[in-house]
Amino acid sequence: MLNATLTYDTLRFGEFEEFPETAEPVWILGRHFSALTEKDEILSDVSSRLWFTYRKNFQPIGGTGPTSDTGWGCMLRCGQMILAEALVCRHLGRDWRWHRGQRQREEYVSILSAFIDKKDCYYSIHQIAQMGVGEGKSIGQWYGPNTVAQVLKKLSIFDSWSRLAVHVAMDNTVVIEEINRVPHRPVSERLCMPWLDYAGAACSEPEPDPQRGLNGCLEGACAMAVEEMVLWKPLVLLIPLRLGLSDINEAYMETLKQCFMLPQALGVIGGKPNSAHYFIGFVGEELIYLDPHTTQVAVEPSHDGQVPDDTYHCQHPPCRMNIRELDPSIAVGFFCQTEEDFDDWCMRIRKMSCSREALPMFELVDSQPSHYASADVLNLTPDFSDSDRLERFFDSEDEEFEILSL
Structure with a gap:
């Protein structure tokens, strides 16, 4: 984990482990690379992801609250990163690349502006922290993957430009019938x-x-x-999961790695207990991730609306950790631009579920099983009020949780 007081200059010129010279394939959010012949392309892809870290000297949250999220905002920042990736795919496309110093497209500026550390930005640390109060998390309290997923679902409703349908799949089950209800309007x-x-x-x-x-x-x-x-709204699918007790169950490791190979991959938010990372891929037995544990000064847009964006892109070799070090509490994300994308995702997930080499992390069903509580009982809506009860299944700091059965 990077020290929270590192400066941006340290990030640019400090010592980071070079990407390994290996014949193992490198997978980053549905794209395949060779570490031997495409190292520049790997670094370009990683640096093009929006990178959100701790910030300081921003407007007080709630008017009188903290002016920095150092020490408590890492999962909130990871939530920002996974949603920002969805917005990039939505408005710019997965193959879009960031180039330092170049004047950026209007869509890119709009995306980045939605995450600036100001109270009136859609997905700012202010909005996420304050919306989390409704999920039982006081401002300054650490989030788990499920909490941040629920908060992002609520905030996305106010984003009339992107018009996303954000669905959080609970109980280790993705119900196609529920998803078809979310993006459509009769x-x-x-x-x-x-x-x-x-x-x-x-x-x-x-x-x-x-x-x-x-x-x-x-x-x-x-x-x-x-x-x-009437037709399909771009879908962001977030699936909070618990993949073991104190450590990740090895039976799920191959399945988790396969999720990064899907063209709909948005990555995974998780990490180590109370230390969150945004995982974007893997090479061999190592997960590739962006680390939010660096404190940078909050940025203000210029008079013409441009955002100084160098500090929003990781320009050093990406961090890596052995998959066995991963905390079992995670949320995996997928993005389906069209209904055909979703159908393709369902086909791929069903194929993965039939594999004998890996254990499925979640179940994909057409309709809600009769033994499950109804959506009305759980109130799985943007005004979700039962998250305190469900949160215990997914947050690392709780000792009570549901384990996926073998």
Whole structure:
């Protein structure tokens, strides 16, 4: 773990272990590399991921709260990183690359701006910390993977630009029926509000005109918006898991590594007890990760809206740790831009589940098993209120949890 007081210059010029010269394949978020012939490409891919670390000297959280998250915000920062990766895939594409010093695309600036350490940014440390109060976590308290997943789900609702559907799969089970309910909005719901556009804003047409398209709106913006709403919303799927007692069960190691090989991979948030990392891939028996345990000064956007972004990209060789050192409490993430992506993900997961070489980490089912509590009972909505009870299954600091059966 990096010392929390390291400066950015230390990060740039300090001593970091070079990437290994190995014939073992390197996998980073669904992309395959060779460490022997593509080292520059590996480093470019890693440095293109948004890297969020501890910050200091930002606005007090809640007006009177902490001005730094050093020592307690590592899982919050990892949550930011896994969601930022989803936004990059959503707006820029997985193969987008960051180049230092170049003026960046408008979409990139919008993504990064959503995570700046200010109270009015969608996914700022301020928003995550304050939303966590509703999950039973006081400001300044360490989060577990499940808590940060639930908070991100709530915050994503206010992000009208990205229009993500964030689903947190509980009880080690991904229910396709529940996911299909989340990204869709029935046509009938839209048709009963003839004077609203897709964002809920009043349509400018004074009365219906059958010659001008659906509900009297102009063919174009409103009609296109209706189509987008009826069809698939880009899906962020987060699955909190417990893969052992005090240590990760070896039976799950190959399955975990295979998750990084899927084209829909967003990575894994987890780490060691009370020390979180954002895992983005693996080589051999080592996991590749971004480490948030470095304190940097909070950044302010310039007068023209540009964000000084050097400190938001890891420009040294990525950190690595043996997979056996991983704390068993994790959350694994996936991103499906289209419904076809989700269907492909389901096919790949089912194929992985049939493998005799690795034990499945979670179950994929078409509909909710009858012996499970209903979603209404658990209230698995953006106003989720039962997380305290469920949190004990997934947070490392609790001694009571559910273990995946062998």
